[in-house]
Amino acid sequence: MTVAVIGGGISGLVLAHRLRTRGTEAVVLEATARVGGNVQTLAQEGYLLESGPNSFLDREPATRELAAALGVEARIRPADVAAKNRYIFTRGALRAVPSSPPGFLTSDILSFSARLRVLGELFSARGPEGVDESLAQLGRRHLGPEATTVLLDAVQTGIYAGDPEKLSAEATFPQLVKFEREHRSLILGAIRSQRAARKATASDGGPKSKLTGLLSTFDGGLGVLVDALAAALGDAVHTDAKVEGLVPQPSGWKVRVREHGRPVELLASQVVLAVPSHVAAGLLRPLDEPLAAKLEGIPYAPIAVVHLGFAPGATPKPDGFGFLVPAVEGKAVLGTIHVSTTFPFRAEGGRGLLTCLMGGARRPDVVARDEDALVALAREELKAMTGLSATPELTQVVRWPRGIPQYTVGHLERLASLDAGLKRWPGLHLTGNAYRGVGVNDCIRDATRLGDALA
Ligand SMILES: Cc1cc2nc3c(=O)[nH]c(=O)nc-3n(C[C@H](O)[C@H](O)[C@H](O)COP(=O)(O)OP(=O)(O)OC[C@H]3O[C@@H](n4cnc5c(N)ncnc54)[C@H](O)[C@@H]3O)c2cc1C
Known part of the structure; x- marks a missing residue:
C-alpha cells in the first residue's frame, strides 16, 4: 500500500520525492490546481514575481542534496554582492545594519545610550530555568528595550512577521537561548560559536560563505524547485484533489478525497x-478533538505581498537587499525587498522591482484591504520612508490570510504533546511549516527527515 501525502506544498512534495527515491510508493493529494503551496513564481511582463518566499540561505545540506538529485543544482543563483547591505527604518530614516560587531559601536542604528546598554549585555544574567520566555523578554534582559524594539523586532519581522511579546524565544531563535544557556552572554556565545565554526570550516578547507550561507534562489525563481519536484513525481501528484476525511482502518487509513x-x-x-x-x-477533529484543538492552537500571521515594477530608468536602483520596519514605527509595510538589486535577472532590461511585505501579526487589518488600497498604502509609505515617488508600470498583490505560522510561547510544549497525541494513531504523521521551522530550508529538512524515517 502507498503513503498518502496530503498537501502539495514544498513539504509534501519533498516528502513524497524522498519516499519514492527510497523505493516507497507515495502519492501527493493537493487541493488546488497547482502544487507549490506558498512557493509560487510568476513570469509577468518582464518580471519574475514571487508570491511567497523569495530566497533561501544556501547552507542547508538537505536543500543542496535535493537540488542535485533533481538536476537543478547548477541553476542556484546567489544574491548579487550589492545585497550585502541591509537597512532598518528607524527614528525617521533608513539606517544601515552594521555588518560586524565593531561597526555596530559607531553605527547610528541605535541611540548612543542604547548602544552602551547593548555593551552591558556582556554582564547580563541568565533567565529563569525551565521557563519558555517570549523573544521580547529575552531581548530586554540581554540587549535592553531599544535594541529589542528596533533590532530584534526587525529581525523577527523578516522571518515571522510576528509579535515578539508572543513568540517563544526558544522556538523561534533557539541559537540565542543556547548561547544564554551555555555562555550566559549572547555576545560571548556568538563570538565563541563563530570562532569554532571558522576553525571547523578552515580545517575542512570549505569557503567562508559556508558559515552563514549565501542568500540564493534559482535562475527562474523558487518555482524551479517546485517544477522539478512535480516533474520527478509525475502522475504521483494529484492536483484538484482535496482531502475531506480520514478513516482509520485495521491496517492503514482510508482517505476521502474530492478529486476534480x-x-x-x-x-x-x-x-x-x-x-x-x-x-x-x-481533518482530525472528527477522530480526536484534543489533538485537533492543539493543532488549531497554532496561530498564523496574515501577510500581503505587494509587487511594484518600474520601467527601465524610472527609478534609481535602490541600494542593498532591502529594509525592515520595526512595529514601533507604526507602518503597514513590514519590509521591502529590493528584488532587482538582489537578483537582477528577476527584472529584465534594467527594470526595477520592489516587493513590499505588509500586515503581519500586529496589523492583520492591513491584509483585509482591497488590492488598490494596498498598492496605494505601500506607495505612500515607501515615499515617506525612501522618497520614492515614481509610478510603477506593474503592480501585483497576493494576500495570504494565514501566511506565516507563529511559534508562540508554549510552542515546544505543544509540539511534544502533539507527538504524544499522535501515538494514538499509528501511521499518521505531520510535517510542514507549522512545527519545526517556517523557512523553505526547514520544510525541506523536516520532510526529508520524515521521508527517511517512513522509508
Ligand atoms: C509571503 C511569504 C513569504 C515568505 N518568504 C520566505 C522566504 O523568503 N524564505 C523562506 O525560506 N521562507 C519564506 N516563507 C515561508 C515558506 O514559504 C513556507 O514556510 C513554506 O513554503 C511552507 O511550505 P509547506 O509545504 O509546509 O506549506 P504550504 O506551502 O502551505 O503547502 C500546503 C499545501 O496544502 C494544500 N492543502 C490545504 N488543504 C488541503 C486539503 N484539504 N487537501 C489537500 N491539500 C490541501 C494547500 O493547497 C498547499 O498547497 C514565506 C512565506 C510567505 C507566506
Missing part, C-alpha cells in the same frame, strides 16, 4: 498531513 469534483477513496498504509495546521485540525 468527484468523491474518491484511497487506501493508504500511512498518511502524512503536510497541510497548514488548521487544515490538519479540521
